[in-house]
Amino acid sequence: MEITADPDALGFVxxxxxxxxxxLKDKYIKSGKLKNFQLTIGRGDDVALFAQAGVARxxxxxxxxxxxxxxxxMTKPITSIAFMQLVERGLVALDDPVHRFLPEFSDxxxxxxxxxxxxxxxxxPDASMRMIDLMRHTSGLTYGFQNRSNIDLAYREQKIENWHGSHDLDSYVAALAAxxxxxxxxxxxxYSVSTDVVGAVVQRVSGQKLDAYFAEHILRPLGMKDTFFTVPKKKLDRFGDCWTWNPKAPVLTDRAENSLWGKKPKLLSGGGGLVSTSADYLRFxxxxxGRGTLGDVRIVGRKTIELMTRNHLPGGGDLTKHSRALFSEAQNAGTGFGLGFAITDDVAKTMIPGSQGEYYWGGMYSTAFFVDxxxxxxxxxxxxxxxxxxxxxxxxxxxxxxxxxx
Incomplete structure (x- = not known):
């Protein structure tokens, strides 16, 4: 990744x-809190800053x-874009009941x-689960790691979210609906497995496996050649290790050379399964x-992006009012939720500099992005x-x- 324009000309000091x-180096790398980081800041089509430090392995x-x-x-926004492509083709709608395409949820x-x-x-239920509920995490589903209810306990006990277990997307949906x-x-x-269920809808409506749909309709058109569910053998040497926090020092918990990401998962997780690079995700x-376009390539229409990046929480409330999650990738106050992204709805309430209408998300391994x-x-x-x-x-x-x- 290269800086493509003078930061001063791009409006930075x-x-x-x-x-x-x-x-970042002083606080997180030299202290040993993080093993590495990469930071890319873009303005328009230009890169104003690219910085990195630390070790990959x-x-x-x-x-x-x-x-x-x-x-x-950060897989979730890609899955959400895939779903909205199908909406644009008239094959599904946000107010459709989920059981129309996934009859397992009928009862x-x-x-x-x-x-x-x-x-x-x-x-x-007082109301049927609709597609919009999956997209904005108001479905009533959960995550096993929440550790807050008998339902997420059942997710853990049944190992429903194990990508290399017994479930493919079809049996996964059946297990959740039970x-x-x-x-x-x-x-x-x-915060929940809702986006994984969106991936199952994409697969059934399109008639393509989720990885094949992503590749054909999003990744290849955008030139995201390093984004996939399974790291190809020829690219494993570029794959980094992963660590888990420990009060003394980060503990290595997934070694790249024998990582499960080097093997094709049985369950294609539209909620969290992708591997990517800074350059690829910047293209996304x-x-x-670009409101759905990159160069000459259009992925979705501009009005679709406008719809996705509005606050869709009931009554226009924020996550302080609506959230029941113990774990979230968003600050609550002043933050709404759109169709695949958290939305900054009230900058003052967030108590962080930003812009109204900025949208963002992150991943459990400390990755993050925002678009303003x-x-x-x-x-x-x-x-x-x-x-x-x-x-x-x-x-x-x-x-x-x-x-x-x-």
């Missing part, structure tokens, strides 16, 4: 922009511009009691900033430490980047 890499292999990262939940109930050794008791919802669809916001962000149409600004941050909420690095990055604008 050069001294302030150049301060950011040193800050535990053996000391240095980070490189083309290092491959597990992007986890799903809402939790009333039980769990563990006691059979679940359920009641009929368990209760945490609440009636539309009643609350809960530039497409979003008002400032023609994009950011992609890559690292490989889980969980992502240990350090306030996303808040710090936004503060540093916005303070560098003229």
């Amino acid at each position: 050069p001294e302030r922009l150049s301060y950011i890499p040193g800050y 535990d053996d000391g292999t240095p980070i490189a511009a083309d290092t491959l990262y597990r992007i986890a939940s 799903v109930g809402v939790y009333k009691g039980g769990g563990g050794a006691v059979p679940f008791l359920t009641r009929a 368990l209760p919802l945490e609440f009636s669809p539309g009643e609350a916001w809960n 962000c530039r497409m979003l900033l 149409p008002a400032e023609d600004l994009t950011m992609v941050f890559m690292s490989q430490l889980q969980p992502s909420n240990i350090y306030p690095i996303r808040r710090e990055l936004k503060t540093l980047i916005y303070s560098a604008l003229r």
Whole structure:
């Protein structure tokens, strides 16, 4: 990745922009908190800053511009774009009931009691789960790692989210639908496997496997040649290790050379399964900033991007009002949720510099991105430490980047 234009000409204060890499190195690399980082800041079609530091692997292999990262939940916006392509073709609609395409959900109930050794008791939902509920995480589904209910306990016990287990997308949907919802669809916001279910809808409606659909309709057209569910053997040497936080020092928990990402998963996770590079994901962000286009390639229409990046939470509320999640990739106050992204709805309430209408998300391995149409600004941050909420690095990055604008 190369800086393509003078930061001063792009509207940055050069001294302030150049301060950011040193800050990250001193606070996170030299201290040992992170093993590596890559930061890309773009304005329009240009790259104003690209910085990196640290090691890609535990053996000391240095980070490189083309290092491959597990992007986890930064897969979600790609799956959401895939779904909206099908909406544009008239094959599905946001207000369609999910059971129209996934009949397994026809009789799903809402939790009333039980769990563990006691059979679940359920009641009929107050409203049918619609596609928009999957897209904005108001479906009533959950994640096994939430550790807050008997339902997510059942997810863990049944190993529903194991990509290399017994489930493909079809049996995965059936297993989810056999368990209760945490609440009636539309009643609350809960970070969940909803986007994985969106991936199942994309697969059934398109008639293509999810990886094949992504490749044909999004990745190849955008030139994202290093984004995939399985790292090809010829690219494994570029794949980085992954660490887990420990109070003494990060602990290596996924070694690249024998990682499961080097093997084709049985379950294609539209919610978190992709590997990518900084350069590839910047191309995706530039497409979003271009309101659905990158160069001569149109992925979705501009009005589709406008729709996706509005706050779709019921009543226009924020996550403080609606969220029931213990774990989230978003700050709550002033933050709404669109169709695949968190949305900055009230900058003052977030208490972080930004713009109304800016949208973003991140991944559990400490990756993050944002797109700010008002400032023609994009950011992609890559690292490989889980969980992502240990350090306030996303808040710090936004503060540093916005303070560098003229």
